[in-house]
């Protein structure tokens with residue numbers, strides 16, 4: 205298939221741009237400088253000039269706290285971007301795979317969120333991402349929406365931040381009352397490519413299997429990386445941030461594609477990505 209990837213310099217975009225050719229697909233990769241998804245004319249032109257069969261929208265404004273301050277920009281990128289893509293895809297008969305987030309939920313559920321659970325975002329990021337999903341579902345017939353969570357890969361992310369901070373301190377405090385399924389961007393990209401290859405349109409939840417709190421995640425990062433910095437569990441109330449986060453950010457997807465357990469993926473990531481470089485990513 206001929207696949208156009210937006211946001212190709214992001215964590216997921218970089219992995220997609222590598223994996224698609226490995227699986228025999230032709231890839232046209234656009235970083236933000238090459239294609240601003242918030243610009244409808246630029247989107248129209250990119251599709252006209254490249255005639256993809258599928259678009260994977262990995263572009264987003266992902267700074268969750270930044271979205272609280274820059275709400276207009278967040279809306280333009282996270283909601284109007286997918287709208288622009290959906291409208292042009294519909295006109296040209298192109299499929300659209302749009303990537304979304306567990307932050308469309310409020311986190312009050314006592315069990316993992318299924319795709320059919322009603323969304324109820326509690327942050328500007330979550331609201332703009334939900335608006336993006338809705339545009340995609342309403343404006344085109346050939347859609348896949350893939351919600352994921354806690355993504356780490358190449359680029360700035362929680363794993364790299366924790367390893368960097370560990371080098372600067374003897375101990376650090378991490379939230380123990382917010383739960384996620386950490387997801388390796390490479391596994392996510394492989395799962396996404398599998399979804400477009402299968403061609404079954406619809407709404408998916410796709411994360412590495414299992415779940416943990418951010419505290420437990422940090423402990424595992426340090427254990428695997430041989431870091432001795434002490435990790436102290438704290439309630440989220442002791443670490444206030446501009447944007448609210450769902451306490452339960454765990455997703456599940458009955459009948460959907462499955463990815464390996466998060467701890468196995470993390471070990472692989474640390475070995476593949478970080479062994480040969482400065483773990484701070486600088």
Ligand SMILES: NC(=O)c1ccc[n+]([C@@H]2O[C@H](COP(=O)([O-])OP(=O)(O)OC[C@H]3O[C@@H](n4cnc5c(N)ncnc54)[C@H](OP(=O)(O)O)[C@@H]3O)[C@@H](O)[C@H]2O)c1
Nearest residue numbers: 211213214215216236240241263264266305352353354355
């Ligand atoms: N990261 C997570 O923990 C997480 C969790 C749940 C869901 N997701 C979703 O997963 C997807 C991929 O996330 P990621 O982790 O790969 O994020 P990322 O590393 O922040 O990548 C997003 C990319 O989008 C680009 N971008 C921003 N505005 C754009 C615009 N107007 N037009 C085109 N490109 C633009 C960014 O470019 P610049 O770098 O130049 O700004 C960046 O390269 C997103 O849909 C995100 O909402 C992520």
